[in-house]
Amino acid sequence: SAVISQKPSRDICQRGTSLTIQCQVDSQVTMMFWYRQQPGQSLTLIATANQGSEATYESGFVIDKFPISRPNLTFSTLTVSNMSPEDSSIYLCSVELGRSTQNIQYFGAGTRLSVL
């Protein structure tokens, strides 16, 4: 597996503001993913972030609302922009380590976001 550090672990924000969530991995990985888990719901993929290319967003998620950076093979950020109470969720990053563990994603500890 890998050590995946996600910051902040939780935050309370005012509507209309933005929050940037960081995800740091202790090894170089090609594939990084960002998920949202709304209260009482399962995980929904927001986007896939590959180093050196634009993030690929899933249906229902747009870059203006959830801009993602992937500056190198160990780090990524997700910004939740112009927040509203509906953005209150747990946000999770995950990584796929490589060919020998293809398809297995390992998750960071998550960021619990509350928007007032």
Place this chain on the structure above:
Amino acid sequence: EDKVVQSPLSLVVHEGDTVTLNCSYEVTNFRSLLWYKQEKKAPTFLFMLTSSGIEKKSGRLSSILDKKELFSILNITATQTGDSAVYLCAPAGGTSYGKLTFGQGTILTVHP
């Protein structure tokens, strides 16, 4: 559209009981099926299944996949209170990489 249905949605048992969790799926370009345990925030990986009929075991947990009928089961024997969690099924599909589609999960509560 990819679809994953888990059952039951919740289950309450006593320590020592055996439970069976179900997962049925419809996924484009199926590659494998993964099971995760989620206790607080981060899902932790349990199993990855790629072939039908081959049981994977880890301690008291075991899982099997049926690619013809498109389902998988996760068994937990001699349950303990530490098994209380949400269990998530996630088939991996897609063309260029294994995109995971998560089911809604089964909430397992084990009472002493």
